[in-house]
Amino acid sequence: MSRYAMAIDTKRCVGCTDCVVACQTENDVPVGYCRDWIVEATSGVYPELQLEIRSERCNHCSDAPCVRCCPTSASHYAEGGIVMVDHDDCIGCKACIASCPYDARYVHPEGYVDKCTFCIHRVKEGENPACVSVCPTHAMIFGDLDDKNSEISKVLQTRKHKTLIPEAGTKPNVFYLL
């Protein structure tokens, strides 16, 4: 078994949006839509400020509300726990969009719901997702959490990290290194 996950280093990330553009070209995401995006969160008062830059996307949650609520089972777990949408089975009811705490899904102009796939087509070929492989600052790590020797397992053992909206209880598989 594998459990695919992503770790994003907020210390390295400069928020350049290359992950967004690379995803769009790799996956033919139509102009005006995106499967991943950048958040810049500022805190503090001048001149004592902090800035956290995050590349966000579907968290491929281990307990994914989108999978649970999908009436046609179009949203499902594929290999390695990757949450996928079967375009043919999707009826575009948007229940999954309403249930996702991360707002990670959108309706594709062709009528189905679309979102990040962790580039499963590349992962199957042994490659990293497009966003990971393009990131100029090497801020992203992709790998298998069930493999204790994988880079991502190691980094999560040594670096302080968090997930987004953990209180939603969805068990996200995208981690942010702090």
Added chain:
Amino acid sequence: MTKRFKRRQFIKILGAGTGGAVLGTTALKAFQPGEKTDNFHLLGKATDAATPTYCEICFWKCAGWVHKKDGKPWKITGNPDDPNSNGRFCPRGTGGIGAYTDPDRLKTPLIRVEKNGKQVFREATWEEAFDYIADKMKMIKKKWGPECVALFTHGSGGSYFKTLLKAYGSNNIAAPSYAQCRGPREEAYLLTYGEGVGSPERTDIRNSKCIVLIGSHIGENMHNGQVQEFSEAVANGATVITVDPRFSTAASKSKYWLPIKPATDLALLLAWINVIIEEELYDKEYVKKYTYGFDELKKAVKHNTPEWAYPITTIKPHIIRETAREMARHAPATIVHPGRHVTWYGDDTQRVRAGAILNALLGSWGRRGGFYAQAKAHVKKYPVPKFPKPKKNWKDAFPNQFPLANLALSSGICDATIPTAERDCSFKGWIVYGTNLMLTLPQPQQTLEAIQNLELLVAIDIMPAEITGYADVVLPECTYLERYDDLRISPGRFPTVALRAPAFEPKYNTKPAWWMAKELANRLGLEKYFPWKNIEEYLDYRLKSIGSSLKEMKEIGVKKLENEEDLYYLDGEEYEFNTPTGKIELYSTALAEYGFDPIPRYTAHEEPPDGYYRLLYGRAPMHSFSRTTNNPLLTDVKSENEVWINPKVAREWGIKQGDYVVLENQDGVRSNRIRAKVTQRIRHDAIYMVHGFGRSDKRLRRSYLRGADDTHLITRVKLDPVMGGTGMRVNFVTFRKEGEA
């Protein structure tokens, strides 16, 4: 044909024109869309295999591969052998496909004509366009001399027009990247070390333990390899000291953020020098062995104590001391970054020199973690006959001014186009390649006046732009993905050569620059300067001189060559610098000779009046100037700019987050509306915006009137007397509500 328009009106590019309607000269057949056999010839490959390219979206020129899927354009990825990108493109490079797919591209040659009393563009054939240009150029040569034609250029294809202009008899070739950008930096380092910093910069950031950024917003300027190294250094725990009135991305990665009062950077640099000398933190051996003028320097900065700098810069004395000690602690693996866009206040050569002096005191030039020695490939040039010697050049218009300008000033040529009683060198023709002068040159009112005095204005570009609207002839270039270009020969830690080959056939009726220049040369009787049959032959000749070939380069994209020199000075190595004294000149003998301060000296700059704020501008990582603001992929991630306003200032003016405001500068010039970004991340005495937005050409459908154009508000400059750079951060703005009188 030779009639001159009394007053050039701005013409919006016709939207309806597609290339198909105006094709038809036999000479051009090889490049017409739809001719498959020629297409295969052009591509060299008939499969979905990747085509090598180097990026043209910015000057970093990363090398990569263009991929197709089912024969259609798909994506661009980095070439792992390329040190500029290390196999990872930045968002602009990744989004380069958008330059190709943009439906608003220039599609066919255009000629300005008068129709019912109104100036319009008519679609023309290439032959007509070339004949028009050649006739005018011949006329100007005969009447005023060839020196009266100037070339403004930015980008790879400009090299062919440089050849054309030199062959024609003019060496008035300017790039706004000099007087409007990094000119003062190159001159300052040349004066100090006898060498410039170069591009990509010779900064050894990857190995730095302490990085000092003063006005350099790495991460927002997406100079790929440099950003990569910066991130790596941060991850490895390097101390970053960022001096910026704005809490930039880099500042957020820094141990120290020094929110300096704008226009006072030189005072801080001098105070740092003072601390490093007074506390004897400098590299004594290095200073003794390699530098000239230490005693004079020590004396000159004696009074520039942190206490002196505090009221000027607002940076507390203990922070100035602490950061200076931090620099010294990590020296020589400390780098005071020389910056890139440094034309701020008119004393820019002096300010950058202060940083160069600081680097010398820390011993970081020629040391690991400081500055390395660049290596560049020696590639044989294709032999051409000797160029004619011009009888005059742009400098004649500025007697005894800017004595240390080593390159032509775009702004100087612009000024010298406006005739005055004293000037004998008024320009009559401009060829503008790949640079949108209305947004790159400050004082757009001057640029417009200059344009009205021209007999000929040719614009070569990919996109309609403000400058193309004022041209007599517009030549539509195909994108870098549709053409060969000259080899990329970048300096770096080791020499590399990269190839750009066409991945797609040119869309519409567009052509590569090399072909345009060669065709124009034929019409001007200058064909001997373009002796190669076609670009493949030209490239193959050059590549053979480094033991490669066009065939090999199409397969590998980037060729790495051996570095024969050491990256750093060896311990105790004797070294002669290319300066008048043969030493690193802390005291510049050249500056002294021309009557300038041989050691930088702080002078106060004008401050914004009450209710006004200093206009600062910069870059966003997904855009290159105005060049990308209509790219469908890149406008998708950032479609307009915002004006950054400190919350206290916003409260005073009743401006809320996301409101549209209009900016008005000290001369009463107003901007287009721009959204307010009310943020703690900027000081109260300045506002900030990203450059390149607020486009005024309607045919740029995604960028038309999106956000504001900073250049429009830069109606005054302060000239750098050393080299003629145009200091542009000397404009002040206030707020107006949309529609307010």
